[in-house]
Amino acid sequence: MVEQDSGLETNGEMSNTDLLREVNSTSLAVDEEDDIAAVPFSIEQKMEMLNCMRQFIKEKGMESAMSTLRALEKTTFSEATKTRQTTLDSPFK
Numbered sequence: 734m735v736e737q738d739s740g741l742e743t744n745g746e747m748s749n750t751d752l753l754r755e756v757n758s759t760s761l762a763v764d765e766e767d768d769i770a771a772v773p774f775s776i777e778q779k780m781e782m783l784n785c786m787r788q789f790i791k792e793k794g795m796e797s798a799m800s801t802l803r804a805l806e807k808t809t810f811s812e813a814t815k816t817r818q819t820t821l822d823s824p825f826k
Contacts, residue, residue, distance in 0.1 A: 776813045783809060 774782070783806055790798050 776809070776816055779809045780813070 783802070786802055786805075790796075790802060
């Protein structure tokens with residue numbers, strides 16, 4: 734659980750830049766149990782998320798987001814290929 738350590742001024746008079754500076758300068762207290770690193774997603778989970786994102790983008794007509802999705806897919810496919818090749822090569826090492 735993360736708790737704010739100092740008061741964050743959020744009135745409507747702050748500009749976006751001022752608000753960003755305030756958020757970045759605000760220190761947070763983190764519980765010990767939050768120190769555990771998150772388990773990375775598996776390739777299968779990433780592929781499933783990409784499929785969901787593609788469907789959402791198509792349903793909402795957000796064609797401008799397709800280039801970002803393609804870049805994510807390219808990165809994920811590359812990672813999957815490397816993982817597969819490592820798995821195939823491992824008995825021979």
